[in-house]
Amino acid sequence: MSEQSAPRQGPDWRTAGWPIPVTTAFDFPDLEVRTTIGAVSGVYATSLGLARGVSASFSALSRGEVVDMTALLAEARHHALQRVVGEAQRHGGNALLGVRFDSNEVGQGQIIEIHCYGTAVVVGARRP
Incomplete structure (x- = not known):
């Protein structure tokens, strides 16, 4: 098997499940970054809802993880990242650099x- 056709060793961006790096x-x-498109963002707002809010409040009274809140925040973060990936693609990007998250209570x-x-950037294979 030639070096060019050898399977890639170790994980790469495709294993994360996103359509772009x-x-x-x-x-x-x-x-290699060929073109910088610019800043893109995605926002996801969610409500605890009455049942989850009461459950989280009781969980917060005791020590330890507030499991309902952890799950809610993980889901919200995933949706926000989906949105920023979509924005990068809509603007012609095929990769996303410097990803950050902020959260606020409203x-x-x-x-x-x-x-x-x-x-959002356009990337290609590194040139030798």
Whole structure:
């Protein structure tokens, strides 16, 4: 088997499940940034709802993880990242660099907003 057709060793961006490479870093070791498109963002706002809010409140009284809140935040973060990936693609990007997350409470903590942002870029294989 030639070196060019040898299977890639170790994980790469495809194993993360996103349609394009996404990283919190400001470059990709195996890819070269050809064009910087610019900042893109995605926002997801969610409510605890009455049942989850009451459950989370009782869980918060005792020590340990608030499991309902953890699940809600993980889901919200996933949706915000999906949205920023979609924005990068809509603007012609095939990768996303410098991804960051912010969160805020809205309406006295009844609504949680997750904001995901990064830089949309066009990448290609590194030139020798």
